[in-house]
Amino acid sequence: MRFATWNVNSVKARLPRLLEWLRDTAPDVVCLQETKVPDDAFPAEVADLGYETAHYGQGRWNGVAVLSRIGLAGVRRGFPGEPGYPDPEARAISAECGGIRFTSIYVPNGRTPDDPHYTYKLEWLTALRVALAADIAAGPAVLAGDFNVAPTDDDVWDPRVLIRSTHVTPPERAALAAFREVGLTDIVGRPLKGDRPFTYWDYRAGMFHQNQGMRIDLVYGTADIAAAVKDAVVDREARKGKGPSDHAPIVVDLDWPAT
């Protein structure tokens, strides 16, 4: 089985590239983030490629989805106890595909460490971890998406640039560690170029071309999933060329029956 996660930064703006990438990569399951469309505007072309879609859209911001060509059941939008800003936002959706519970998440940005949005981010991560405990205990599970946290200083191109910024603070990193402490493993993608598996590069100032990126898109899996990983790759090819997302997909191959 092949699955992937990708923050597409607008499914509408990315549609030609998404369709091409789906044809070329042929994943069985895909977690998408930042679709930025309401449910009734999710592009039908994805279904034409053989994917069932569970989408939790909100309109101009956020929006997450799970696509599957191996079955899709038990869809849940959001999670119990999910905080809002002030109302709950479209940041989490989960579905069972091929016997695995996939959860696609778009973690709040946090803006700056002294902003209420930062508190919201930490509370959201804690509430998600609590809500996910039942899934982790129940069977094979994957939590994938844009976590908006770089787990270590090695996951940013230059930690000095990000002093007093979000994404690297100890409380954010502690929130990630808490997911690992309840039984999830960080499945790190292999970089196709360079020595670090960055997944995001700012559009500005040629940062992609200088490989000034961050690893903020993550794949967390239960022990049975982690043990079945044959390969995991950051598809930086998807970040090249005309009209890319600012995030690259992570593609994971499992020794797992894709049925």
Place this chain on the structure above:
DNA sequence: ATGACCCCTCTAAGGGGA
């Protein structure tokens, strides 16, 4: 060359991203 922000919409003296 991978090539120097881009997405949305209340189309800006904007909001948000990270």
